[in-house]
Amino acid sequence: MTENRKPPKTNTATPVMSSNSAQLFEILNQMEQGIVAWSPDGVCRLHNDRIFRVLELNTCDLRVGMSREQFLKISVSYGVISQAKMDEVQGNFKSGQPFHFDRNMPSGRVVSSFARPLMDGGYVVTFTDVTQFRRDAADLDKAKKAAEAAETKALALLAKEQAWRSEGKLLAQLDEWLQSCKSLDELFEVVRRFMPSLLPCTDGELYLYSNSRDVLDGSCTWGEAKTHDHIAPDSCWALRRGRGYHYDASGAGLECQHMLDAADGIPEIENAICVPIVAHGDTVGLLHVVYPAQMERRRVLEANEFALQCGEHISLAIANVKLRDELHDQSTRGPLTRLYNRRYFLEALRSDGVMAARKDESFALLAFDADKFKSFNDNHGHDAGDMVLRAISDKMLDMFAKGETPCRFGGEEFSVLVPKADTARGLVIAEKLRAAVEEVQVRYGAGELPRVTISIGVASYPADGTMPQDLIKAADKALYAAKAAGRNCVRAAADVEGKCC
Incomplete structure (x- = not known):
């Protein structure tokens, strides 16, 4: 197909027309669209001059009286439509329904063909150059997609920032x-x-x-x-x-x-x-x-x-x-025995007294020391004495791990706070501790050290006092009574009340 061809100035194939028909034809020639009308049997009834420019045709490619099949074959020969498309279009004309399809022109332009049926069974077809419209639509779609992508990215960043926050x-x-x-x-x-x-x-x-x-x-x-x-x-x-x-x-x-x-x-x-x-x-x-x-x-x-x-x-x-x-x-703990020290014990004693008074409960205080520990140190040395103290503390840590407060009060003196215990239960626990310590054997060097026993005094809140100093004094009196009774035994404060220590 020859490009930039000029459409004819007059429609030489148009028959002589009446004044009304000539006026109509003049109007059709002023339109931007190419127009052709087909008779029911597929013969060209009329066309305007614009169709040659829109479809890039020669003046001999379309004339009144030409069959539609011949016209479509010319389009196939120019490569505007395929043979399959031509067969499809012919079938559409036979359907009596409106239809449209695009023609991709050799120049790169796109022409939209829209066919409408007439009352007598014929068709009128308009050919519109939609190249710029399609480009604008494509650009708009591209811009829309770019805007949507930017919005999606912004929303993703916002969601990510919100997730970070x-x-x-x-x-x-x-x-x-x-x-x-x-x-x-x-x-x-x-x-x-x-x-x-x-x-x-x-x-x-x-x-x-x-x-x-x-x-x-x-x-x-x-x-x-x-x-x-x-x-x-x-x-x-x-x-x-x-x-x-x-x-x-x-x-x-x-x-x-x-x-x-x-x-x-x-x-x-x-x-x-x-x-x-x-x-x-x-x-x-x-x-x-x-x-x-x-x-x-x-x-x-x-x-x-x-x-x-x-x-x-x-x-x-x-x-x-x-x-x-x-x-x-x-x-709060001593490095040698890992027992609580005196300061912690006194704070715990005051705290337990407050809680016991608030809940109307009792607790027991055990005070004991190792019997004749000074002579043990003198006879076996302070290293051996430390091993004995550590052995006693290990036994205490094993026995008192359920809320009790075991303490090394100083030197060979120890104390234990037993929550929710009266004097009777305190005596039972003290006797178990005394028996357990009596069974302890401490190895030192190549041999074993002599067994060490303990004497224990038991006092309880509130029976033997409500103030920390009163309870400590009562437990100490009971401890001295146990020593006076021959050591390696347990005594209750209530049994030695008023006795001089």
Whole structure:
């Protein structure tokens, strides 16, 4: 097809027309659209001159009296439509229904053809150049999509920022509660309650190294997790590698041994993370988080970052609690016996007195010392004496681990506060302690030291006094009475009331 061809100035194929027809034809020639009318049998009735410019035709390509099939074949020969499209268009004309289709012109223009049926069965077809319209529409669609993409990105950034703020708020709340904990038991309770909100739908466990550091003890759980009593340090890849470890069942990851040990009776784990708990540069525990099945990888990766942050906050809190415990122990316990010191004991005695008065309860006070300990030191040396004191304190720590307050009052003098106990129960407990100490054998060097016995005095609140100094004085009187009775025995304050010590 020849480009830039000029349409004819007159329609030489148009027959002689009446004045009205000539006026109509003049109007059609003024339109921007190309127009052709087909008779019911597919013969061109009329067309305007604009059609040659719109369809890039030669004047011989269309004339009144030309068949529609011939006209369509010319379009096929020019490559404007395909043979299949021509057959489809012919079928549409036979349907008697309106239809339209596009013509892609060789010049790159797009012409929309719209066919409307006439009352007599013929058709009138308009041809409109929609090139610029389509370009504008495409540009508008592109701009719309760009705007939608920008909006989606902005919303995603906003959602992410809101998630960060929410996470930051939750972490701040967690941190506030963790830093308020006075003991590890309180810290474990905070972790158990907060983690389901921080990492929804997850199951998790927290482990801390035992004092011997040969195992990690299960400390708390959340969700459906079941903690082991103990796990070995080398059973976790995170502890071995010294950094967080993400297990992904769909990848090449390896399960930790503690995960395999817990596999019986629970669904197979798809994603989990192990986070070492580090305090003052030392690894002190492990945080293990299991994600729900079918969780999106993007969400898993985001949760991993948050779990690592939670681990850092928990690590700091554990470090603070341990430091506080160490400082508290140093200020309230003796380094030799690990028993409470005199100052702590007196504070506990006053506190127990207030609580007992408020709840109308009683408590017992045991006061005892090692019999003839000075001569023991003189005969065997102070190192041997220290070993005996440590052996007595070990026995006390074993016996009094359920709310009692064992104390080394000074030298070889010891005391024990027993809550919710009257004089009778205090005497029973004192006798068990006396018998237990009598059975203690202490090895020193290549041999054994002579057995050491104790004499115990028992007083109770409020029977023997309501003020701390009165109870201590009453227990001391009972202690001196036990020594006067031959040592290695127990006496009650009520039995020696008024006696001189």
